[in-house]
Amino acid sequence: MPISFDPNPATVNGQEEMNQIAREFMRPYSRKYDVHEHEMPWEFVNPMWDRSLGKGGAKLDAGPGDGMVTVCVQTEELCWGDAGLYLRSPSPLLGGSAVAAAGTPEQREKFLAPFRSGKPKWGAMAITEPQAGSDAAAIQTTAVFDESTNEWVLNGTKIFCTAGDGALSYEGGFVVVWATVDKTAGRAGVKSFIVPAGTAGIKVVGCEKKLGIRASDTATLSLENCRIPANYLLGKSEVKKDSGDKGFKGAMATFDASRPIVAAMAVGVGRAALDFVKEELERQGVAIRYDAPPAQQTAIERDVIDMEAELQAARLLTWRAAKMLDRGQRNNLEASQAKAKAGLAVTKITQKAVELLGPLGYSQKLLVEKWMRDAKINDIYEGTQQINQLIVARRILDYSSSVLR
Secondary structure, three states: OOOOOOOOHHHHHHHHHHHHHHHHHHHHHHHHHHHOOOOOOHHHHHHHHHHHHHOOOOOOOOOOOOHHHHHHHHHHHHHHHOHHHHOOOOOOHHHHHHHHHHOOHHHHHHHHHHHHOOOOOOEEEEOOEOOEOOOHHHOOOEEEEEOOOOEEEEEEEEEEEEOHHHHHHOOOOEEEEEEEOOHHHHHHHEEEEEEEOOOOOEEEEEEOOOOOOOOOOEEEEEEEEEEEEHHHEEOOOOOOOOOOOHHHHHHHHHHHHHHHHHHHHHHHHHHHHHHHHHHHHHHOOOOOOOOOOHHHOOHHHHHHHHHHHHHHHHHHHHHHHHHHHHOOOOOHHHHHHHHHHHHHHHHHHHHHHHHHHHHHHHOOOOOHHHHHHHHHHHHOOOOOHHHHHHHHHHHHHOOOOOOOO
16 A cells, blocks of 8 residues: 555645735835834734634634644644734743643633634733742742632742733633642642633733844743633642652643644745745746755855755654654654754754845845844744754653753
């Protein structure tokens, strides 16, 4: 029986639909929302929300078959349109992924069902703090249980929270906040809590002015005696190492799904830059001779072929990690490999695109310089390049975090 590498019809249809959205509702507004940072891009948000409702609401579970592969293919198309606008997509986002992975059926129904009706809304995840980035054990935000009211009381500050402003500004949105219930317990003491929009004690105190993905909001959140019901905790409240608690481990497991998506974002941005360079070269009558020996190729030809190889390597690693998730296989290693490779590849590709186009590529007359700025974040968030390489090394060498730091 012959083996087919053709994508399934659902993947193809989704790719075509997302490409249409990218062309009609993203590219035309890329420069506008790069300049007008922090403004809500309703020209993109409303069509995306209408599409979501037409598909039965936002969906967190990839489902059988090629669900996560399809998500990655669609994400590449949308980020080919604009990565910053993509991050403004009205959906539960990473916070919703945490609820889907670690929440009870009741929590999923309460916090994810609203994304199937009504007006646009957002979800977010608040992890990073001024003194705690990649090391979750260093989290200082506290959660104290008040038995008299059966509530958790949260206090602390969160920074670099993607979609944090949107999540707290619109009814039905929420933020999943990571906090420690026992600082002496390290990671075992870190739990995640659902904080709905409109909750007293949590507020947005500012949004970052960023190098790239400027259309997205990246918020700083303050929690001062923020009270939430006891059942808004994800997982168990007990602090026991290796207890099987779905809270922290479940939240961490969301990165196995989110890192391939971030890698797909990087591939989309890289493809946008590469496509533009190839179109410009073609317009100027420069052909890429793929069949010529490397020694006979021009520097430009070698550069373009190298860019294509980098992009394809990142894409295939991304699809492998996504397919493993679809099959229910552990993809911790592969997700980090895809994320690390894509972050490096998109940085290299977009910088080379600016270089090849010369002064025009460096100017704001084209979007190429914007793609270079948008690219770098893919090497930073969802685990920096160094953190993902460390994860890869630990998995390959079978070392624990206490042995290999």
